[in-house]
Amino acid sequence: AEAQQKKTLVFVTNVAADFWTFARRGIEKAQKEHPDYNMEMIVTTEGTAAAQRRELDDLVARGVAGISVSVDDAAHATEELNKVAAKAVLFTTDSDAPQSKRVAYIGTDNVAAGRQAGQEILKALPNGGKIMLFVGTMDADNARERVQGIREALKGSKVEILDVRTDQADFTKAKSNAEDTLAKYPDISLMSGLWSYDTPEIYDAVKNAGKCGKVKIVGFDEDARTLRGISEGCVQSTIVQQPFEFGYQSMIGLIKVINGDRSWIPADGKIIVPTRVIDKSNVAEFVTYVKTLLHK
Amino acid sequence: MRKELGLFLLLIVVSAITAAINPLFLSGVNLLDMANLIGMFGVFSIGEGFTIITGGIDLSIGSMFALLGVVFVDLLTEYQVAWPLALLAIIAGGLVLGALQAFLITRLKMQPFIVTLCGLLIYRGAARYYTTDSSRGFGYGDEADTLRTLAAGHVYGVPNTFIFLVVLAVVMGVLLHRSVYGRYLYAVGKNEEAARFSGIRSNLVIAGAYVLSGGLAAISTVLLVFYTNSVSPSSFGNFYELYAIAAAVLGGCSLRGGEGSILGIVLGTALLQVLQNLVNILGIPSSLNFAVMGTVILLGVLTDQQLQARRKLAAATAGSARAAAAPALAQRGQQT
Amino acid sequence: MRKELGLFLLLIVVSAITAAINPLFLSGVNLLDMANLIGMFGVFSIGEGFTIITGGIDLSIGSMFALLGVVFVDLLTEYQVAWPLALLAIIAGGLVLGALQAFLITRLKMQPFIVTLCGLLIYRGAARYYTTDSSRGFGYGDEADTLRTLAAGHVYGVPNTFIFLVVLAVVMGVLLHRSVYGRYLYAVGKNEEAARFSGIRSNLVIAGAYVLSGGLAAISTVLLVFYTNSVSPSSFGNFYELYAIAAAVLGGCSLRGGEGSILGIVLGTALLQVLQNLVNILGIPSSLNFAVMGTVILLGVLTDQQLQARRKLAAATAGSARAAAAPALAQRGQQT
């Protein structure tokens, strides 16, 4: 019965990915600070808009007080989100839906992150070259935005994007895509993985082919092997988001709004958690940070 | 009817337990949300049921959703086609895909599993290629508002999808259980050769099931599109054929063909939806969603089978011997 | 052998065309990459083939990979278990899961499709729950380097996985085509009742196939884990059962049971991998990956079927009569 009294806050992800483990830690931290709330995380089963809509409906039916959601297919979910916003405090995180009546967005600016990656690519290839991008699916917003950012940054340079290969989030396929690229383009200069597992698979493929250093790698996110690759010098750099902050700030922010405090929210509602570039210079310190977060 | 009764009881028990733990399960909002989902999933599960009754299977449904879905949205938004036309085009599309599969199965004598598996691969590939992997949706405008109201609206709070399913179930129930076509379907599903010897054009009967499944998949596409308002070609409808198969099998369809009822399929769909709902309502970790579903299906089918075996044993006292042995053998025995 | 020959020719033709367009297809690097993938996928496809020959199916393979995969990595990294122990534990795990399914299928007489579908749902759910949806990988340390060298290394450039597959294929080929168990397997797959009337313990024979499939899935898990170096419980091995089924069916296994050969399954696996590779090598949009696969399977099965029908027509001159009619009928029989 007591559980019914407590207000419930829920964090809804878009796909099942590692990334969200960090957010979970953030939520756990918030939970410790606010034991009078009941905090949950829902890792979706399917990663489809339909599944997410069902989850949101069910949460509204359950009468939860606040929801922070990484929106699947944000451009088209407005109506559903508005329905949710009418019943609960609604934040978006990681993937925004600016047209909706969400109160705030806490997350990355993926186009900016893409631009950052573009800068890193330029740094790695001062004389230009051919590059290949790898991602799970291109119909995900963050994939499109990152590609867009990279293209913007590379505009006018001598770097040529050959193609974007997709793998449906199948790691084996991701790795064989990387291997096939090495086979097809012996002169490839750089490969970039846009989703967290892509970069480590590229790293493995490049390393197995004995092409470390010859083929540069720039990636996204903080997979352990990505970081190891950076320490080894096989991976140039990676752009990391701060999902821990997504989780933590979402919960704290929801509580603030529930208590009537909206003063901290900017006009467009966007609270951008900046992305960071991890390269050889700061990787050691970052690894320690990640380890303490994950293994506690 | 015994099978349906058992399923109904299972549904009641599961619901009662859930409601006991969290009474919100029975709240109006939740019930109507579920009704809506049952409506959408029920439509294509009925189609799947028809193909299963012929002794076949349709694995292509989920990919059909993706292909028809992106085309449908494009017709409305990109090409500004009037909604009745777009609707017709999509339904025609579903029927044509169904007919194509039917042709390969009945004329070229390919196995349904293979044909529809290739359909699964090809349709989704086509959808992804056509959209160059970008999703399609109704974003800014309010396209096809009339159709949207029809597909996603409600009457006195009851979702139209649910009303549609009820009507469809009645119509399909009459078709399957009372009409000549239905009878032939059962006959063909059980013993195709004998059906041909009885002058039944079994090819036509089987083809009908696949065409119907395609048509109902098309209608479901429209319902699903208006539910999510967008279609991402790589994930839209992924795996939904498994829901449909599970619903049909739970509802008493046998993959060996010749068995199943509309009521059973609808109840099966309802059970699957309740199971998914309760995971969220009870706050069970969502990672266990599929596991809960798998466990309940397993236990459900198992209990039903044991009960039936016992019933048969009891009936056998009346003097039948081979009765018990034969089906047990046939269980995993040869076909046709 | 004719079927295998046809498949081999198809493989040659596809390869030749690809090589003609892009000679890099035949580069050492590419061939060895492919050999590695064929090695990994071949192992579990052989297991799948065994279950299909009994007239059943194993849909649970992909989810087994996920469950066994996360446990395996955890044993090595989290619990620092010595690698031989961890390897044994995982293989035992695969065998136990297989045995569990075998029990439900042979003892409780449930349909293999249902049992393994529930396995698919439950194992993945368990994997996700166990890891709370986070992936497991070899990150910072160099765990199990000996085993890694065994699983992911190579001898004179030839990947160990491929060598393993060749050895396995020979062993399994002898088991299937020369041993008493193999003969029983075909007999049970073709006509379980007649097999039982000949004193064959068909339950044991069928159970053997599922246990074997589980065991080979476990070995594949290890190979796959060392290939990707990490396991995401929600996506690892997703859909791989379909690859396995497709490879087996392409290779001549019939879903009605009683047909198929190891050589065919291996060739089928090879064809599927070549198809995926050529999409990348020829720079065909990734979105068409599955579509290409679907189309080639469809055309392959279709051509083969037409050729066989023609051959049978010719062979019938030798005097066999009803033989031709019977399989044609059964062609579209139901599956178990």
Place this chain on the structure above:
Amino acid sequence: MADTLLELAGITKTYPGVVALDNVSLRVMRGEVLGLVGENGAGKSTLMKILGGVTEPTAGVIRIDGREHRALTVSGATRAGIAFVHQELNLFENLDVASNVFIGREKLAFGPLMLVDNATLRARVAPLLTRLGADFAPDTPVETLSIAQRQMVEIAKALSVDARVIIMDEPTSSLTLSETERLLQIVADLKASGVAVIYITHRLGEIMTCADRVVVLRDGRMVGELGREALSHAAMIRLMIGRDLKSLYVPPREAPRAGGCTLTGVVTTAFPDRRIDLSVRHGEILGLAGLVGSGRTSLARTVFGIDRLIGGEIRLDDEVIAIHSPRDAIRQGIYLVPEDRKRAGLVLEMPIRENITLADLLHHARLLLIDRRSEARVARAQSATLSIKAPNIETQAVTLSGGNQQKVVLAKWLSMQPRVVIFDEPTRGIDVGAKTEIYTLMRGLADRGVAILMISSDMEEVIGVSDRIAVMHEGRISGLLEREQFTEYNVLRLAIGQALEPTESAA
């Protein structure tokens, strides 16, 4: 003979590699019973399938009411008043009896809705079942019926058509004497009402009883026609196999020995409240007769370990043996030749060699690997001894005729060491030539000291082959007959559960 009802002229049917029918012409008169006989594979069923519209002839015409057809369809044939009782059962287990009887010809209600009017169907089927003496109702699901009952449903199906010609392709293959008699009575009634019947059977006695005229086919050709007056077993057999048959039955060469298989108080799942006591001695053939559903097959399945033994014990040479599975039975040398050879006797798609060695594979294996040469040796020897007609031992069993298939099943057991062999309907659907060979084999076995239990519904066979006859009635043994008591009358009395007349037993 003025009334020609229909005529088949110059019918030829070729399957790839086989000429099933070669220029056969046939005329059917109104109200006659035309017997059609011939060896297995002679083309009887094929000819009838053409008439029933199930297959198309390669050449020839079908004349009905003066109109010529190149081929008929099933519905066309039905419209022309041709009804068909198929040789292979063509029923739908998932539907009830009435639905099966009217399948493809449903009575519709509600006009354009094309709904099936079940009530009418059932009402129409009920009298047909009564006429056949069937003990089940129109709404009984077919899956609960025995083979014999199913055969009655097939017959009811033919009767339900208002037919002018009824084709009966081995309608009695699963029926025992009393049902057969009833059917023959129905045939007579049909004839009296002007309906023609084409009657195919391998039980020549039935032909003798009912046929007005007999047409004999051999190898797809019509080899002769016998009028009522010229009808005799010998004449038919001569035409069928092209020579005289010395004698159908072989007498025993040695007297039965001591020992054998003894059942005491055996209870089967089919009749949980009945106990069976029976013993078969080494060297004898014990016939087991009874009506349809009397429990003979269940007894055989129980002894062979397919069905569970609920009570009682089985002794072999005075030793109690435990049989939980066919494996146990086989280990004891107890073998079963099942009644449904295609389903239970053979793996049809396997070659003869593999079928023959299937039950004894371990003897052809070293280290669990099969020695194909040893297999081939045994298979070749067996097919020579049993004179199996096939191109070679790698021929698939499907392609063989019924008689040769049955011989393969026998070869499987004969290659091992039989002590007791149970034959369940050993000659069902098998032509006279092959029958004799099988009888000779059985007798040969018995003479070698094997105990043989022969379940048969063919009265001639039971009386001709057995040394003793046991009769079952509703799950129990209702009596035993010694050779001098062998009469149809006695068997039948016991089969319907009446005691023998005292004069008989005194004699």
